[in-house]
Amino acid sequence: MRYATIVLTWGPDVSVHPVDDLLSGTDDVTVETIQYVGPVYEGRYVEFVELHGDLDVARALLTDSPETVEFDIVGEKGRGVLYLHCRTAGLVDDLLTILREQQIVLDWPMQYIDTGGERGLQLTVLGTSEAIRRAAGDVPDGIKLRLERMGEYEPDMGNLSSILTERQEALFDLAVREGYYEVPRETTHRELADELDLTTGTVSERLQRIEAKLVGAYVD
CATH class of the missing domain: 3.90.1070 (Hypothetical Protein Ta0175; Chain: A, domain 2)
Incomplete structure (x- = not known):
């Protein structure tokens, strides 16, 4: 699979x-x-x-x-x-219909992300390579699709890539490498923001969301 x-x-x-x-x-x-x-x-x-x-x-x-x-x-x-x-689920229902027709399983939830000013949804699906390829070809007009990662499914895929988005994983990795979680801290929001060309407010908010996801996954 x-x-x-x-x-x-x-x-x-x-x-x-x-x-x-x-x-x-x-x-x-x-x-x-x-x-x-x-x-x-x-x-x-x-x-x-x-x-x-x-x-x-x-x-x-x-x-x-x-x-x-x-x-x-x-x-x-x-x-x-x-x-x-x-009364309506919009194009989300059209996407779910495509998955059902191609016998593909959706790994809930679907995560909203901001991709350079555009709204986006990140989702993980499970099935055969051919079924996933067919479903990708059925995506409605006006929706752009980008493949982030693909591989053999393992039941214990409880790693960072299944919890965080690619962008969140990159920020978390940088924060760990730069010593943000050391005691005392070896870097600041400002230094991380400068490294990624972001505002300090954006870095602070994203780190809070990352930490909330990781704590939630640990509790679960």
Whole structure:
């Protein structure tokens, strides 16, 4: 069995997922991951989505959205999980249909990433090489696909590459090599930011997200 980790990106004129579309007009809250999407009945869907930011803003926008049937958000301190019963899943459902038709398994969750100003989804799929190739050829127009890694699937793939995105893994590796996690610290956010040509705020936020993922994986 093979696995492939891919990144899908799209332009501002492409509607991929209703929650992401709804929150795209605000910087107060963003979608982090899609934990699950599935059809229920009469063209409606249920999904679980991880949010980051002002959860009250998300509640207000979802309440006013015509796509919302019902929802609930749990969480605190800027991180929450959204349960949503909605009228459409956008192109995400088209992507899931492609996987089903090609007998490919999706390794949930799907991770939202920012790729140079474009929104993107990183996901890992499992199947035969031929099935993965066919599915890649069926990706809808307007969606760009980039293969990040592919190889033989192993049941104990609980390594960094299965937890972090490629960009997060690169930052974490640099932070470890430069002594960020030594006591006392041997480098700073500013020095890491200069090395990667990023702002200190971006480095700080990304390290917090990396650490949250690693702690969550350890607890699990």
